[in-house]
Amino acid sequence: MKAMLLNGKDVAKSVRESVKHEVEALKKENIYPGLAVVLVGEDPASKVYVRNKGRTCEKLGIFSETITLPKDVSQKELNTIIDKLNHDPKFHGILVQMPLPRQLDASEIIHRIRPEKDVDGFHPENVGRLILDEEGFQPCTPAGIMEILRYYKISLEGKHAVVVGRSNIVGKPMLNMLYQKKKDANATATICHTRTQDMGAITRTADVLIVAAGVPEFVTGDMIKPGAVVIDVGMNRVDDPSTDKGYRLTGDVKFDEASEIASAITPVPGGVGPMTIAMLMVNTVKAAKFQNR
Numbered sequence: 001m002k003a004m005l006l007n008g009k010d011v012a013k014s015v016r017e018s019v020k021h022e023v024e025a026l027k028k029e030n031i032y033p034g035l036a037v038v039l040v041g042e043d044p045a046s047k048v049y050v051r052n053k054g055r056t057c058e059k060l061g062i063f064s065e066t067i068t069l070p071k072d073v074s075q076k077e078l079n080t081i082i083d084k085l086n087h088d089p090k091f092h093g094i095l096v097q098m099p100l101p102r103q104l105d106a107s108e109i110i111h112r113i114r115p116e117k118d119v120d121g122f123h124p125e126n127v128g129r130l131i132l133d134e135e136g137f138q139p140c141t142p143a144g145i146m147e148i149l150r151y152y153k154i155s156l157e158g159k160h161a162v163v164v165g166r167s168n169i170v171g172k173p174m175l176n177m178l179y180q181k182k183k184d185a186n187a188t189a190t191i192c193h194t195r196t197q198d199m200g201a202i203t204r205t206a207d208v209l210i211v212a213a214g215v216p217e218f219v220t221g222d223m224i225k226p227g228a229v230v231i232d233v234g235m236n237r238v239d240d241p242s243t244d245k246g247y248r249l250t251g252d253v254k255f256d257e258a259s260e261i262a263s264a265i266t267p268v269p270g271g272v273g274p275m276t277i278a279m280l281m282v283n284t285v286k287a288a289k290f291q292n293r
Ligand SMILES: Nc1nc(=O)c2c([nH]1)NC[C@@H]1CN(c3ccc(C(=O)N[C@@H](CCC(=O)O)C(=O)O)cc3)C=[N+]21
Pocket: 048, 049, 052, 095, 096, 097, 098, 099, 120, 140, 235, 249, 268, 269, 270, 271, 272, 273, 274, 275, 276, 277
């Protein structure tokens, strides 16, 4: 192990600390930030995340409510619930936990949430604002990665940052944050995906390599430039009967190999994951401020 560990838990803690103070200040102005989390069905991983979101809100003094719906809820019923939340002043943020059951159209739901309450940053208006470097909500996971890099004073200026994965939730917004003409960004940014030819040739030129491939241990040591900074966004539950939960979490990077080659790396768990929830809290407080201007 040569690489420095980028501890997302520490960064998340510092972010939560400042959110907590902001919440206290808002309450003095009679503004009580509120978050609505909509959970459809019983996916065990989703339930864990949603519970963590509720618990974090509570710790920071943010009002939150989880609306749990049966897995066979219709699009029409869900639309009605979104409309109600859109108009409920108690909730400044609305989050619909993904993935959704097949009968539901995630895109329709994302479009339906008022952009002002879209604390996930998935609405096309917020996606546009991100690309244009306008004020708006940015997706929590890539925003959290930018925060980790800032915290550890890892400069992106003029560096080659390579993103593996082109999802709407991580890959695409990440790419757009990296190249922005602004402080703490200014990278040369490249995105790789399943159709990329000779991916290793590209990832080996990365000074900062961000992996959101959705495939356990997809990036191996030979794909990493010596001294690179590696950010692992993977969150894969792999069966492991030797643990009490019956599974363990593994990232999209082969950690043992990567940590011998990289200069710094995020672990899984304890890396990017904790930042996702911390940035959701940031966005919720921002939503409360916006809606009270
Ligand atoms: N509308 C929507 N917004 C989301 O932000 C959203 C979503 N849907 N669906 C699922 C993904 C995933 N996600 C995570 C949150 C926290 C951890 C996290 O705290 N991870 C811990 C470990 C947690 C564990 O032990 O399972 C860690 O990496 O240390 C991970 C992943 C938010 N997501």
